[in-house]
Amino acid sequence: MRKQFLVFPLLVLGIVGVYAFRGLSIDGSSAPSVLIGQEAPAIELGAVPGYPGPFGQEAFGGEVTLVNIWGSWCIYCLYEHPVLLEMQSEGVLIYGIAWNDAPDDAAAWLERHGSPFAAVGLDPEGYAVAQFGVTGAPETFVIDKEGVVRFRYVGPISERDWRRVIKPLIADLENESASS
Template identity: 35%
Template sequence: MQRLKLFIPLAVFAALALLFWQGLKLDPNAMPSALIDRPVPPFHLVTLEDGSQKVDRSVFKGHVSLLNVWATWCVSCRVEHPYLNTLAEQGVRIVGLNYKDDVDQARKWLAEFHNPYVLSIVDADGRLGLDLGVFGAPETYVVDREGIIRFKHVGVVDERVWLRDLRPLIQQLENQ
């Protein structure tokens, strides 16, 4: 019995090593969302482009879209922005969500770095972002023709993310 007690630390170590080994296989960027397969939350907000036109979630009806959360204070958004312009030039429909940002700065940003968005929604107080479960900018959602969120990506959208995650899903949704 005394000898058996000597193996307890070894058994505990082996169990912890197995758990840590399994943890290495997990994607650290995977951020599950409770909104997958649910509609975009209701909102009535103004657009950045003119500041007076109010829009609601009906902007997603009839179109497969990317909903991209961005802000001028977001360093990663600056990295992502040129690729979003490339996607827009290829015909990808992108709706922007300008998150907790200064409206004048955001307009200057789009004038300087070009505007990939069909429209950009102003979420000055972050309420829509909160309803979406935004962790931080940038975040990108794939929204189907019915306004249902089908995928969430946290972080920069680049060619790798586009080819691996977003494009196949968008193509599938457009063919339905």
């Protein structure tokens, strides 16, 4: 009888272990979005004090653009920030949306860490990020020259992901538009 009591917990632990290891193998960085292939959402945002802005949907067109959703409260945004600065130094046009932030907090964060953004809008209530279907910060969207959302990246962009995923995508989108 005692052996049966020992087998049940081991069986449950084994099942939980299988699901846990399966979950670790899921890559959430490239997440599907209903916006892929659709025009970028029509948004109008106020500016973060002391930084270029505001911006709206008219910013998404003419050049391949990234829209990065971040917050001064977001620890993963701090991890990603040096990569965004590098991307900007390599000529990538990035617009930022400060999500769920107070204007002074967002401005102080950018002052302390630098701004990679051509313009940065303030979305204190989360209305703009809801139109993008954002589930958390950071998230980044790649928008083509026609203003169409082509890619969604969930989570902090690492140096590796910038080099292997996003940079080649931007190059392809720039070449695609040039050859049309």
